[in-house]
Amino acid sequence: xxxxxPALFLTVAFILGCGAGKSEPTNKxxxxxxxxxxxxxxxYGMELVRDGSDIEQxxxxxxxxxxxxxxxxxCFEIGVLYRDDEPPARDDRKARTFFxxxxxxxxxxxxxxxxxxxxxxxxxxxxxxxxxxxLMKRGCDGxxxxxCKNLGLTYxxxxxxxxxxxxxxxxxxxxCDLDDGPSCGALAELYDKGTGTTADPGKAAELxxxxxxxxxxxxxxx
Numbered sequence: 001x002x003x004x005x006p007a008l009f010l011t012v013a014f015i016l017g018c019g020a021g022k023s024e025p026t027n028k029x030x031x032x033x034x035x036x037x038x039x040x041x042x043x044y045g046m047e048l049v050r051d052g053s054d055i056e057q058x059x060x061x062x063x064x065x066x067x068x069x070x071x072x073x074x075c076f077e078i079g080v081l082y083r084d085d086e087p088p089a090r091d092d093r094k095a096r097t098f099f100x101x102x103x104x105x106x107x108x109x110x111x112x113x114x115x116x117x118x119x120x121x122x123x124x125x126x127x128x129x130x131x132x133x134x135l136m137k138r139g140c141d142g143x144x145x146x147x148c149k150n151l152g153l154t155y156x157x158x159x160x161x162x163x164x165x166x167x168x169x170x171x172x173x174x175x176c177d178l179d180d181g182p183s184c185g186a187l188a189e190l191y192d193k194g195t196g197t198t199a200d201p202g203k204a205a206e207l208x209x210x211x212x213x214x215x216x217x218x219x220x221x222x
Contacts, residue, residue, distance in 0.1 A: 007021030027099045033062055038068035047075065055087045066101055075102030076110040083113070096123030103135065108142020111135045116150060119159060140171055149183040156186075156196075167197030176207065181216030184208070188219065 018156030021114060030040035045061035048054050063072035079098035096117045099148045102110025115135030121127040136154065136221065139147030155164045169190055175183025188207035191200045211219035 003052060038065040038071040038074070038094065039066040041068075042071045042077075043072040043109065045074065049077070049081070055081075057089055063098075063193035066098060069105060072102045072105035072107035072110065075099065075105065076107050076113070079110065083117075092123035094123075103138070108139050109144045109147065111142065111148035112139025112144050112150065115139065118156065140174060143178055145175050145180035145183065148172065148178065149180050149186065152183065153186060155211050156190075165190070169196040179214055181211045181214030181219065183222075184211035184217040185216050186215065188222075 008155065021096045027040045027044035030037060031044045036119045041061045042065035045058045045065060048058035048061065059078065062078040062081070063088060065071045067080055068074075071122065075098045079095045079102065081088060082095035084090065096114060099110045099114035099117065103114050115138070117123050118128045118135065119132035133151075133154075136147060136151045140151045148171045152168045152175060154160060155171060156168035159164070169187070172183045172187040172190070176187050184207045190203040191195055191204035191207060193199065208219045208222055
């Protein structure tokens with residue numbers, strides 16, 4: 001009789017059993033000193049932003065993740081933090097720099113916000129309308145719904161140098177198709193008036209209802 005096999009089986013079972021209950025390290029543990037994987041530092045930074053417990057550390061983690069080059073969404077988030085009036089102190093130049101980094105890494109939302117800042121001249125010496133249009137279009141082309149709204153309204157208002165209601169309708173239509181409530185509401189107004197498209201009160205009513213259903217209160221009150 002071979003008495004070694006049961007002992008061997010018990011040893012294997014013991015080894016497998018030890019690994020079964022092992023927990024995965026948290027994002028905080030992975031990014032404890034800021035040198036962890038970009039994704040972990042990004043997610044840990046966002047956890048800190050959401051609970052508001054340590055914005056300074058959140059900024060450090062998000063900046064590190066952005067500069068790592070593998071998490072462009074971190075560039076967008078740190079840009080938003082510097083663009084807002086909440087802590088950290090507002091810094092338009094830093095905001096535009098991080099949006100540019102995110103855009104260069106393929107983040108469409110970063111392109112859209114960089115474009116808006118170039119449109120207004122924030123964080124730079126003067127506006128650059130041609131570059132602003134190009135970047136805001138990249139945001140919309142990247143299926144960022146609110147970027148389509150910003151692009152459409154800017155075309156409608158002539159913010160790029162001249163009014164283009166045809167392009168306004170196209171951008172707002174895409175924004176609405178991507179479920180941006182304000183895009184649907186603005187498009188409803190154009191269909192009501194027949195601006196840039198054939199007047200269609202029925203279509204306008206449908207768009208206004210969709211806008212309201214998506215939470216755009218202004219459309220609900222029309």
